[in-house]
Amino acid sequence: MSTATTEIQLTRKDFVSDQTVRWCPGCGDYAILAQMQKVMPELGIPKEKIVFVSGIGCSSRFPYYMDTYGVHSIHGRAPTLATGLAVSNPELCIWVITGDGDGLSIGGNHLIHAIRRNVNLNIILFNNRIYGLTKGQYSPTSRQGKVTKSSPMGSIEQPLNPIALALAAEATFVARSIDAHTQHLEETLRRAAEHPGTSFVEIYQNCVIFNPNEWDGLSDRSVRDDNILYLEHGMPMVFGKDRNKGIRLNGFTPEVVELGNGIEEGDLLIHDATSTQLAFILSSMEYPQFPAPMGVIRDVRKPDYVSQLMGQVQTAQAQRGVGDLNKLYRAADLWTVNEREDVAAKVAGELSLDMDEEYVDNLDKADMDATTQVQDQLIESSIADLNPHVPITIDVQSSLERATRQLNLHNIGCLLVTDARDQLVGIFTERDVLMKVAGLVDDLSDAKVADYMTPSPVTIKPDQPIAQALHLMSVHGFRHLPLVDEQGHPTGIISSRDVVAYLNQAVN
Amino acid sequence: MTLESELREEQVSHLGLSGFSKASSGAAVRDVLAQLRAERHNVCLITDANDKLVGIFTDRDVLRRVVNAPETLDAPIDDVMTKAPVTIRPDLSAAAALRAMDENHFRNLPAVDEHGAILGDMTHQSIINFLASRYPVEILNRPPDPERFPRKQEGG
Numbered sequence: 102m103s104t105a106t107t108e109i110q111l112t113r114k115d116f117v118s119d120q121t122v123r124w125c126p127g128c129g130d131y132a133i134l135a136q137m138q139k140v141m142p143e144l145g146i147p148k149e150k151i152v153f154v155s156g157i158g159c160s161s162r163f164p165y166y167m168d169t170y171g172v173h174s175i176h177g178r179a180p181t182l183a184t185g186l187a188v189s190n191p192e193l194c195i196w197v198i199t200g201d202g203d204g205l206s207i208g209g210n211h212l213i214h215a216i217r218r219n220v221n222l223n224i225i226l227f228n229n230r231i232y233g234l235t236k237g238q239y240s241p242t243s244r245q246g247k248v249t250k251s252s253p254m255g256s257i258e259q260p261l262n263p264i265a266l267a268l269a270a271e272a273t274f275v276a277r278s279i280d281a282h283t284q285h286l287e288e289t290l291r292r293a294a295e296h297p298g299t300s301f302v303e304i305y306q307n308c309v310i311f312n313p314n315e316w317d318g319l320s321d322r323s324v325r326d327d328n329i330l331y332l333e334h335g336m337p338m339v340f341g342k343d344r345n346k347g348i349r350l351n352g353f354t355p356e357v358v359e360l361g362n363g364i365e366e367g368d369l370l371i372h373d374a375t376s377t378q379l380a381f382i383l384s385s386m387e388y389p390q391f392p393a394p395m396g397v398i399r400d401v402r403k404p405d406y407v408s409q410l411m412g413q414v415q416t417a418q419a420q421r422g423v424g425d426l427n428k429l430y431r432a433a434d435l436w437t438v439n440e441r442e443d444v445a446a447k448v449a450g451e452l453s454l455d456m457d458e459e460y461v462d463n464l465d466k467a468d469m470d471a472t473t474q475v476q477d478q479l480i481e482s483s484i485a486d487l488n489p490h491v492p493i494t495i496d497v498q499s500s501l502e503r504a505t506r507q508l509n510l511h512n513i514g515c516l517l518v519t520d521a522r523d524q525l526v527g528i529f530t531e532r533d534v535l536m537k538v539a540g541l542v543d544d545l546s547d548a549k550v551a552d553y554m555t556p557s558p559v560t561i562k563p564d565q566p567i568a569q570a571l572h573l574m575s576v577h578g579f580r581h582l583p584l585v586d587e588q589g590h591p592t593g594i595i596s597s598r599d600v601v602a603y604l605n606q607a608v609n
Numbered sequence: 610m611t612l613e614s615e616l617r618e619e620q621v622s623h624l625g626l627s628g629f630s631k632a633s634s635g636a637a638v639r640d641v642l643a644q645l646r647a648e649r650h651n652v653c654l655i656t657d658a659n660d661k662l663v664g665i666f667t668d669r670d671v672l673r674r675v676v677n678a679p680e681t682l683d684a685p686i687d688d689v690m691t692k693a694p695v696t697i698r699p700d701l702s703a704a705a706a707l708r709a710m711d712e713n714h715f716r717n718l719p720a721v722d723e724h725g726a727i728l729g730d731m732t733h734q735s736i737i738n739f740l741a742s743r744y745p746v747e748i749l750n751r752p753p754d755p756e757r758f759p760r761k762q763e764g765g
Contacts, residue, residue, distance in 0.1 A: 475612050475740075479747045505676050514669065532651060535668040539676045540642045571748045575741035578734065597733040598716070604612045604740075605707060 111142040118168040124159060127309035129280035133227065134166055136286045137196075141169075144294050146194045153196045154183040156203035159234045160227040160306070163198040177208025180215035180224060184406075187220050191407045194294070197224040202232050205241040205261050216270040218406040219298040225290075226263055226301070227280075229308035230315050237311035249311075264398060265384040267301040268377070274300040275380065275399040280307055281320035285331070285395060292397055298405040305393075319393055328388055332396035337369040340392050348391075355382055357391065374400040478604055484570060485563035487603050489584050489593030492517045497526055501538060501553060502545035504529055515581040517591045518554045524589040527554035530581060560585045561595070570600050613704055615743070616736070621706050621720050622699035625738045626729025629654050629719075634663050638675060638689055639682040641666060652717050652730055655690050661725050664690035667717060696721040699728050703739070706731050 116138040124130045141151070151169040155161035157176035164171025174182045179197045187195055197215075204212050204226050215222060231249065232238040238251035242263065246255040267275045274296040278289040286304065293300035305316050318328045326342040338348035339360070347369040349358045358364050373379050380399040386392070418424070494517045495504055507516055508531060518527035529550050537553045538545070561570055561582045573579055574597050584593035630653040632641045641653050645668075655664035666686055674689040675681050681689055695713065697706050699720045710718055710731070718731040729735075741748045 474610060475615065476744060476747055478612075479740075479744060502677075505672060508672055509677075514672075531668040531672045534676050535642070535651065535671045536646055536649075539671045540639050540679075540682050543679070545677070568744075568747045571737055571740055574734070574737050575748060580734070597737055601707065601733045601736045602711060605616070605711075606613075 111148065113138050113142060115148065116141045116168050118166050120165045122166050123162065125310050127307075128159070129229065129304075129307035129309070130160060130163070130227065132280040132283060133225075133286065133304060133306065134163065136283055136290060137163075137167065140287055140290045140294065141167075143291065144194070150192060151194045151196070152183075152186060153198055154179045154186065155198040156200075156208055157234070158200040158203040158232075159308075160198055160200040161203060177203055177206070178211055179203070180208065180211045180222065183222050184215050184218065184220045187222060187407050188410060191221070191411065195222050197222050198227070199224065200227045200233075201230060201240045201242040201261075201263070202234075205263065205266075209241075209261075209266075213266065213270040216267055216272045216299050216301055219271075219273055219403055220406045221298055223290075223293045223296075223300045224302070225293070226303050227306040228263060228303050229306045229312055230260075231308050231312035233308045233311055262384060262387075263301075263303045265381065267303075268380050268384055268399065272301045272399065273298040273401050273403050274397070275302075275384075276300070276397045277303045277305070277393070277395050279305040279316060279319055279329075279395065281316070281322075282325065282329075282395075289396065292400075296400060298403060318389060328392050330386070330392040330394045332372045332374075332383070332394055332398060334372055334374045334397065334400070337366045337371055339366060339369065346392075348386075350382075353382075355386060355391065374398065475604065479568040479571065480566050482567045482603070483563060484561055484565050484567065484584065484595065487567070487570075487595050487599050489563070489595045489599070492583065492591045492594045494519045494523075494591055495529070495550060496521075497549075497551045497554075499550050500546050501542060501548040501550055504550040504553075505534060505538070505545060508534070515594060515596070516550075517583050517594065518550055519591060523591075525558070525560065525583055525585050525591045527551070527556045528558040528581065528583060529554040532580075558583055563593070567600060567603070570595060574600070612740075616704035616707060616739075617702050619703040619739065620700050621697055621703055621718075621731055622728060624703055624731065624735040625742070626720060626735050627652070627717075627732045629727075629730045631656060631727070632666075632686060633658075634687055635685050637682070638684055638686050641686050642671070642675075642682075653686075653690075654719055654727055654730070655686055656727075659725075662694065662696060662719060662721060662727055663687075664692050665694040665717060665719065666690040669716070694719060697731065698722065703731075703736070707736060 148169050153164040153167050153169055153171040155164050155173055156179040161173060164173055172182060179199055183195050183197045186193060199208065228242055230240055230242045230244065232240050237249055239247055239249040239256045241261045243249065243256050243260055245257065245259065248255050264275055264277060274293060276289050276293060278286045280286065289302060293302050305319060307313065307316055307320060319325050330338055330340040330348065340346050345360050347358055347360055347366065348355050349368055350370050360366065374397050383394045383398050386394055493507060493511050493513060495507055497518050497520050504516060514531045516529045517525055518529055520526045533553055533555065542548050559573055559577065559579065559582065561573065561584055563584055570582055573582060580597050582595050583591055586592050628650055630645050630648045630650045632644060632653050632655055634655050634657050645653055651668045653666045654662055655666060657663045664687065666689065670689055670691065695715065696719045697709065699722055706718055716732060720728045720731055722728060
């Protein structure tokens with residue numbers, strides 16, 4: 102009589118692993134684990150077809166406690182790993198367990214791309230609005246003003262809205278539940294499991310140690326029904342312990358209304374899980390300004406990623422035959438790097454210390470890009486190679502009359518100004534004469550060069566490369582650069598003309 | 610490729626010529642000085658009524674002829690400028706232009722096209738700016754002070 106021998110009869114116990122559960126006493130994770138273990142046998146899926154994939158965090162310990170296959174994977178990458186798993190074995194029932202840190206901080210990108218591809222995954226995001234495993238820093242969902250160990254004066258960051266994020270990624274199934282409401286959670290998990298494609302479920306989860314009061318109004322049995330809007334497809338949005346309140350739309354804005362006094366259920370919004378616009382309105386409704394929407398916010402059907410991908414693979418194979426990865430890999434752009442013969446010979450003989458030098462020499466001989474001659478000069482020639490001019494100096498106490506006479510006498514454009522200890526303190530150029538002196542100073546014999554020079558000029562050292570001089574001249578527009586020794590005494594001067602002439606003639 | 614061979618392939622007009630001020634023949638020296646200071650240029654090109662270049666007045670001229678001779682301030686610029694300066698065509702190779710500068714000890718070579726329009730002033734700075742953009746890795750992207758080292762390790 103019992104012909105249904107293949108019927109799987111599993112119980113909750115079959116999904117309990119032998120691991121010691123290591124969460125803090127009172128953690129909401131326990132409630133979620135219990136509901137998951139309760140839902141699993143009702144799905145009629147053999148255990149070997151079920152995989153739990155997690156990232157890093159308190160919630161990510163979940164796979165250890167489920168007696169199924171499981172992967173405790175890389176931080177934030179559970180959706181990525183799960184996508185690969187789904188593609189390689191489309192028969193699997195895959196659950197991604199993540200948290201607000203793992204899934205929205207480090208794994209934010211992986212999450213949204215898994216969702217938008219509509220891979221057949223059930224993504225369960227435990228949202229406790231805190232970093233629990235690292236002992237209480239604010240997370241991407243922490244409220245503004247939240248005081249945590251990493252936000253002692255209150256978080257200044259706009260929190261992420263996980264539901265809105267999933268909707269923006271065009272999730273085909275979006276739902277929300279809360280750890281403390283076990284029946285609701287159980288039903289939501291079941292609905293998520295039944296949905297083909299990506300199911301995204303946000304679970305408000307209590308971190309009893311580091312954020313214990315986050316969901317007070319929603320988890321407390323005595324008040325929660327006044328603060329939660331339980332969504333049912335096709336039903337008016339009525340809520341409240343006495344079911345005497347509802348949600349009405351005023352323009353684009355939802356508003357809470359009391360039933361009675363001329364307001365009837367017919368005036369209220371009707372939940373439609375296929376409406377994108379309504380889903381966004383619901384995602385914007387935040388407790389305590391609104392009752393927190395719970396249940397299935399969006400549920401639509403679209404082709405899932407894996408079946409489409411496999412369809413393309415089959416089409417390609419039908420047209421061109423089954424591929425050979427090895428053949429493809431070796432088809433083109435493949436070459437072998439041989440050991441250099443002479444190197445091998447030298448190693449076999451005596452150990453050669455000049456191997457690198459020889460290699461460089463060979464490179465130099467090769468058809469090297471000719472422009473490198475200039476580049477080499479820029480780096481390898483030093484300022485000393487320019488044969489800097491002997492500087493004409495003038496004491497800082499000198500008059501402008503003397504300074505201009507010196508410039509004219511030596512037919513130069515630049516004087517180095519020194520103090521009593523022969524230290525370079527300034528530079529006085531023909532440009533200074535034009536900009537500050539000519540026609541502006543009446544008596545040159547009465548004015549001091551100290552007041553018209555450029556003080557503390559940029560200097561250069563003989564061992565620096567020519568490129569440094571070009572750098573200073575091109576960036577700052579300097580025409581002259583003084584050289585000083587270690588004690589700050591001027592030892593020479595170079596001009597832009599000197600640098601250009603050197604580069605232009607060095608090779609010729 | 611050497612700098613000389615590179616400059617042979619570049620036209621003067623491609624170098625990024627230096628800026629200059631422009632004043633009319635007959636302008637007072639005092640006014641030209643004020644204009645140079647306001648425009649922060651070292652060089653003023655002097656043109657006649659037909660906008661043709663007739664002279665050049667540089668900071669070197671200020672030094673040699675003006676600063677120690679206050680009476681020139683109210684004279685016309687023509688008295689102190691260098692008349693009929695040597696010019697180059699903008700399509701001349703930069704190498705030839707540079708050679709002309711070095712052979713004649715010019716520091717400025719105005720580039721003037723066949724219609725007499727003044728396009729810019731070729732200087733050694735023009736070559737340096739060309740090199741800086743030609744070899745940015747070697748020239749521009751250098752630490753401004755290569756001898757400065759951090760006293761403390763960054764970070765932790």
